[in-house]
Amino acid sequence: xxxxxxxxxxTALSVAALLALSSTVAVCQEPQSVNPAGGGVPMxxxxxxxxxxxxxxxxxxxGKPDLSGLWGPDRNFILDISAALKPGEKLPLQPWALKxxxxxxxxxxxxxxxxxxxxxxxxxxxxxxxxxxxxxxPKLIVFLIEGNVHTFRQIFMDGSHPKDLxxxxxxxxxxxxxxxxxxxxxxxxxxxxxxxxxxxxHTEKLHVIERYRRPDSTHLEFEVTIDxxxxxxxxxxxxxxxxxxxxxxxxxxxxxxxxxxxVSHMVGPATVGxxxxxxx
Amino acid sequence: MFVRWxxxxxxxxxxxALIISAPFAASAPKESQFDYRDLSGVWWVNAPxxxxxxxxxxxxxxxKCQTCHISEHTKPEPPLTSxxxxxxxxxxxxxxxxxxxxxPIGVPAQFWYTQLYPFEFVTAPGRIFQFFEKQNExxxxxxxxxxxxxxxxxxxGDSVGKWEGNILVVDTIGYNGRNPIEPxxxxxxxxxxxxxxxxxxxxxxxxxELDATYYDAMAWxxxxxxGLKKKFMLQPKMELLQTPCSPEAxxxxxxxxxxxxxxxx
Numbered sequence: 001x002x003x004x005x006x007x008x009x010x011t012a013l014s015v016a017a018l019l020a021l022s023s024t025v026a027v028c029q030e031p032q033s034v035n036p037a038g039g040g041v042p043m044x045x046x047x048x049x050x051x052x053x054x055x056x057x058x059x060x061x062x063g064k065p066d067l068s069g070l071w072g073p074d075r076n077f078i079l080d081i082s083a084a085l086k087p088g089e090k091l092p093l094q095p096w097a098l099k100x101x102x103x104x105x106x107x108x109x110x111x112x113x114x115x116x117x118x119x120x121x122x123x124x125x126x127x128x129x130x131x132x133x134x135x136x137x138p139k140l141i142v143f144l145i146e147g148n149v150h151t152f153r154q155i156f157m158d159g160s161h162p163k164d165l166x167x168x169x170x171x172x173x174x175x176x177x178x179x180x181x182x183x184x185x186x187x188x189x190x191x192x193x194x195x196x197x198x199x200x201x202h203t204e205k206l207h208v209i210e211r212y213r214r215p216d217s218t219h220l221e222f223e224v225t226i227d228x229x230x231x232x233x234x235x236x237x238x239x240x241x242x243x244x245x246x247x248x249x250x251x252x253x254x255x256x257x258x259x260x261x262x263v264s265h266m267v268g269p270a271t272v273g274x275x276x277x278x279x280x
Numbered sequence: 281m282f283v284r285w286x287x288x289x290x291x292x293x294x295x296x297a298l299i300i301s302a303p304f305a306a307s308a309p310k311e312s313q314f315d316y317r318d319l320s321g322v323w324w325v326n327a328p329x330x331x332x333x334x335x336x337x338x339x340x341x342x343x344k345c346q347t348c349h350i351s352e353h354t355k356p357e358p359p360l361t362s363x364x365x366x367x368x369x370x371x372x373x374x375x376x377x378x379x380x381x382x383x384p385i386g387v388p389a390q391f392w393y394t395q396l397y398p399f400e401f402v403t404a405p406g407r408i409f410q411f412f413e414k415q416n417e418x419x420x421x422x423x424x425x426x427x428x429x430x431x432x433x434x435x436x437g438d439s440v441g442k443w444e445g446n447i448l449v450v451d452t453i454g455y456n457g458r459n460p461i462e463p464x465x466x467x468x469x470x471x472x473x474x475x476x477x478x479x480x481x482x483x484x485x486x487x488x489e490l491d492a493t494y495y496d497a498m499a500w501x502x503x504x505x506x507g508l509k510k511k512f513m514l515q516p517k518m519e520l521l522q523t524p525c526s527p528e529a530x531x532x533x534x535x536x537x538x539x540x541x542x543x544x545x
Binding site for chain 2: 021029068119121135137140144149150151152154168169170225250252254
């Protein structure tokens with residue numbers, strides 16, 4: 001009987017140990033979604049990584065909509081921003097800006113002057129076909145950019161534009177909340193970026209106002225109003241959407257490893273017209 | 281009557297004291313009002329200066345930049361293995377070229393640049409982001425996981441952090457072995473086995489300290505290279521400038537700070 005009791009105790013302890021061990025393994029095991037690169041799963045398809053189920057937009061402790069998250073790109077902000085206009089609208093280019101855009105489209109070798117092809121920053125509002133991330137704090141919102149030069153863009157939530165701004169690639173961005181909309185006002189751009197792959201230009205007079213809303217947990221909507229009296233005859237507004245991406249993370253990408261040698265491979269014009277028509 | 285006079289005087293004095301002290305309450309955090317585990321903010325090596333980088337250089341420590349041309353370790357580097365001498369040495373003429381090519385800098389090399397450029401910690405749930413003004417690089421320190429088993433080597437490596445008391449210990453592995461360890465003073469690259477351990481401690485409301493140790497089994501065997509200690513001051517009014525890499529920006533930097541023949545400002 002004593003042997004039976006001992007056997008029962010040993011069996012019970014063994015079972016308990018196994019349960020404890022399996023629980024420990026379950027807790028300590030890396031989540032399946034961790035990327036060997038240090039982030040999410042390898043990115044084979046952004047559509048595949050879009051969040052499926054949606055709910056109300058999360059909020060921060062101070063009651064503001066929380067825009068934090070990893071967001072997919074909007075393809076209308078990559079090749080030709082005309083695609084982001086309302087249907088029927090055209091980009092109101094001044095004659096010199098239209099001529100320059102046509103040259104960038106047709107002149108041999110002009111594409112090699114694209115700042116992006118030379119690993120220089122994209123500026124605003126040009127996007128890459130890669131994710132981007134929003135980090136939101138009460139005083140600073142940061143956009144992390146995976147592609148292009150793998151950098152970050154700062155939106156300061158306190159203070160106003162400094163008086164003596166040095167022109168920069170991303171300008172100086174100051175944000176405020178208007179209800180549930182983040183309004184970002186940016187001035188102080190240099191004139192060295194292209195708005196898109198087509199080559200739509202801008203000048204240092206560029207003034208951009210962006211409005212970001214998160215209508216639900218898995219979508220980000222934004223409007224970008226471009227006001228540049230040096231290149232466009234009137235302000236115009238672009239409309240964008242980004243889906244929330246899950247089970248992945250920003251991956252490391254440095255243009256310098258690929259970009260410089262790619263310049264020599266860029267030949268030929270693009271296939272989209274410069275009049276503002278969108279070929280769909 | 282006398283009591284009422286005393287009370288009225290005392291009350292007036294207290295109100296006056298509050299009014300006088302109110303403006304000072306809006307400045308940097310008081311010693312008793314900060315969280316040791318909150319590293320958030322812009323940090324730089326010395327006193328704050330004007331916004332513009334080259335103006336800062338005239339007024340702060342970077343204006344003297346006595347250490348711009350040498351490594352900052354207080355302990356000597358361990359001897360290199362023979363393998364490292366064959367595979368990791370950087371030819372002197374490559375140093376300028378690397379800077380001109382806008383290659384990633386990464387850590388720990390970015391710590392050397394903090395003599396001239398500030399950085400910022402931004403805290404998010406489960407992670408801390410570190411933004412470097414130099415070349416506008418950034419990295420994430422994961423607080424909610426360990427290193428993945430299969431790491432794709434990267435320039436920044438994979439950084440995980442944990443709190444040991446009030447010290448944030450950051451462990452970084454998974455380098456691709458392409459980066460210099462420090463821009464000057466170290467004549468070889470890191471190997472893919474490079475392992476960086478940083479200990480960040482907020483020692484006061486306005487000061488944090490970094491104590492970094494390098495390990496590289498392929499370069500130094502089992503002997504670590506410690507002795508990199510730096511102090512940073514909180515810069516409440518400073519915002520990081522945009523300094524993305526470009527050939528002209530790098531040449532400006534080289535001419536001003538990295539050329540040994542150019543005397544300190």
